[in-house]
Amino acid sequence: MKSFNYHAPKDVKDASKLASSNSAFLAGGMTTIPSMKLGLASYKDVIDIKNIKKLSGIKVSGKSVTIGATTKHAEVAASKDVKKAIPALAKLAGNIGDAQVRNRGTIGGSISNNDPSACYPSACMALNAVIHTNKRKIDADKFFTGMFETALKSGELVEAVEFEIPEKADYQKHPNPASRYAIIGVFVAKHKKDVNVAVTGAKSCVYIDQDLSKKLSSNFSVSAIEGMEVKSSGMNSDMHASAEYRANLVSLYAKKAVEAC
Amino acid sequence: MASLVGSRVERKEDTRFLQGKGRYTADINIANQTYAVFVRSPHARAKIKSVDTSKALKSSGVVGVLTGKEIAEDKIGGLIAGWAIRSEDGSEMKVPANPPLAKDVANFVGEPVAVVFAETLDEAKEGAEKVKVDYKVLKAVVDPAEAMKSDAIHDGVDKNLCYDWLLGDRKAVDEAFAKADKIIKVDLINNRLVPNAMEPRACVVDYNTASEEITLYTTSQNPHLSRLVMSAFGGVAPENKLRVVAPDVGGGFGSKINVYNEEIVCSWASKKIERPIKWVAERTESFLTDTHGRDHVTHAELAVTNDGKFLGFKNETIANLGAYARVFGTVTPTYLFGPCATGVYVIPAAYSNVKAVYTNTAPVDAYRGAGRPEATYTIERLVEKAALELGIDKTEIRMKNFPTQFPFKQTLVHTVDSGDYVAGLEKAKQMADYKGFEARRKKSEANGKLRGIGVSSYFEACGIAPSAAVMSLGCGVGLWESAEVRFNPTGQISVFTGAHSHGQSHDTTFAQIAADELGVPMENIDVVHGDTDKGTFGMGTYGSRSLTVGGIAIVNACKKIVAKGKRVAAKMLEVNEDEIEFKDGEFVALKSNKKKTIGEVAFACYLPGQRDEMKSPIPEGDEPGLIESSFFDPANFSFPAGSHICEVEIDPDTGNVKVEKYTAVDDFGRIVNPMIVEGQVHGGIAQGIGQALHENTQYDETGQLMTASYMDYTMPRADNFPEFNLGFTCTHATSNPLGVKGCGEAGAIASPPTVMNAVIDALGGQEISMPATAEKVWKACKAMKKSNAKAA
């Protein structure tokens, strides 16, 4: 690891002042620290945002659940409020990686990193999330722009993620047996008007499967999507899973998720 | 006094390990030490055109940079292959030089090319980045099955073939096959595994400029052997000027047998730069450069009669040695594999032919079980397939071919002294509720799942390696073990052993057996190992040898102590030696019932005589002191055996395999500590399930290791296992006085075929290779659905 300047500001203003094109925010560090250790990334300034009180915590209003950026996966998983309002979200957080990762990794870090096999992005997409930054509010479907890429500008800080409370939802995941990231994750959310089926792990970036969403919007039942083939074209094919296998898992887990709703 | 042998004594070493008080190599720091970082080849095969160290030498904090050129100039020897294997045609095996720092050519990704020493680790890393190596990349040979058809990667090694070895009689096998009703055939891949000891390799070297002695702290399973190899073959220092210490070592599994490049280089360099050196591998370095395990491509056949009798066996295997032949690299796929390949069965004709090839991959060496898992996998897949093809119950066909008498003289090499294979399998069937399986299969089916049951019966030859046995095979080097039992004047005892504990619990079990022999409390005994300055020369720990070889040396040394004690006690009690009985730590004069405790005798041995005593208690011809040593070289291997039964459930939609039940019944002879033995079996089974279902070392076609971190290499975890159901049978080994057999590797030997047989059973006999990952199994389920549909 190359040496760097470590900062631990107490508020968002100071954090953003410190930020530059050669800096990184440090939340749980579950991604940042290994990539620095492996020499894949190096920064002049590392800005630890865990001391910024405002960034942590969970709020539930009538329509939404808002989770602060530095809230840990384990906290979301254990939150009574989340379990009551959107149990699928607590379930998702509780199945991220392993206990060590859940006790350090944060929602803000997860979505800012936008790993193609991370779980949270699918929840953001399916639950029509709004990402609050220190500069603006961004809709989830505008936020995740590509593999490890987001709409965040240099130095822009995620403050919280606001999820719409659905009527029903479920998240199903086929973990990578080594890392326990998602080989495939499917988040199904039934809102008042329509249904969103968000898929992670399958392609270079999280997406809404329009066909599945449409079918389920008009008839929310397993039978509505029974026999529907999910195309493997454009899906990742690597040593962990072929595109064909991933496509099979998407349709399988979509059904499982609907069943579990 | 109750015997400690056989009881569940809690592990002495747990106190320090569980409190974080273990002292591992990386915990050791020497004042003024420098940090080493190795520059490694990023290519699987490349000519090294030049190495430019000038920028690195100017880098901040860098103390020295050394390359293959300097180490060659100093005539430091390379890494060695420990066993000479001869080909079927009589020619000697071909072993290329393996310099500690590659000079002209690099042969696998991660092979060290240069080393940088600096004041801090960061500075050493920075310096290493500044070493410029100019490579000419060559086409790598990666696939062992293709190696013989590819470019030769080493000068003088035609077809990349190290040897083409034969054990057995081809003609007899042909005749047996001609008489068979049916020939069962399998094509198998024994997947390559990365050992992944929890503690990565490390070394700390301290060169004393005054005494010219090098002290090497290192993660070794066999410090004495390391010293011998570094001295005799490396020429690093004479043995008396080299002290090797292997302190607490966090797992080895075979990967820490070898003397590695880094230890040789740092020891040599410490003298050169006159500074202590510390090197600790990062996890990726471990993945790339620790010796890997297995990697066989096998075609095997079993000739059978219609009623399930075995007539003949043949085994044609290509073994991947990786880039170089290492210490046990050449013997693992031959003498540790071939002789065991006929398993627990009477098979009148057999041969094993092994072609060992070099490829541009990490060297392959012994890994828990070493050769015997490969052998067991081969025969047990064949037997299970024979049962299926002949329509005979899988346990019945095994029973039918078990030997009924012991000693059991096998067709190939081994004469197995003791065992009762029928009893083991019967007990396993009962414990696994073998009879109830069909009902469980139906229940799974009703839930849309596929359930399978697999059996494997194994034996193995361990306690490596009795001179008498291995010399007769013509492969040199027998491996005995030593012990020294040292009474201190005040009665505490140090037991020195040449074996080395890196997870085996010697502090506890060796103390148990010594305490029983000497009749003293275990607390009075300290087991000392891992330091060439303490105790006698020894061979170390691997091949399930610690107890059956090293433990017996302790017993024998204790017996010598007692014998001397008897002589001294007789003199002290003024009776004849034959009137003395030793029991529960006391020497008793039978007639008078007068006694001396062993502590009193020890004290007298060191401080003979008291005021007013006219005679020394030391008998004439005896010397003062109470120290005895013993070197034990057993007459034969020990042959543990057993039967394991596994049940899996497959979800055909995902291909996920769940191990539902796992039953293991093993015969380890007399058991010293059942709790520790169970732990060894658990660990072995876990590793075997890892091999069968999860661990999937993958190189791409250019020789890059794709699975070089835990993000990509699947280690099995606790939630991959059911609760293991363990049972034991017991026949005493006759080759040692305790009647013990090795237990360290059995779990890893028996479990891969047991699990795979269950998976294949669930798939209706459809063959699938290890590891049976979800996607592979899913594809097999799809194929099964298709063929079932066709049949309907």
Ligand SMILES: Cc1cc2nc3c(=O)[nH]c(=O)nc-3n(C[C@H](O)[C@H](O)[C@H](O)COP(=O)(O)OP(=O)(O)OC[C@H]3O[C@@H](n4cnc5c(N)ncnc54)[C@H](O)[C@@H]3O)c2cc1C
């Ligand atoms: C072994 C392992 C298994 C895992 N398994 C899963 C899994 O199953 N599912 C899953 O979803 N994830 C998984 N993860 C990812 C993990 O959950 C974390 O979410 C992820 O590592 C990033 O979160 P972090 O808080 O550690 O972020 P960090 O590593 O601290 O930061 C990650 C990136 O985001 C930036 N960043 C952090 N916070 C902010 C912010 N508030 N605003 C702007 N930028 C920010 C950082 O600068 C950095 O570039 C796994 C990780 C590991 C190591």
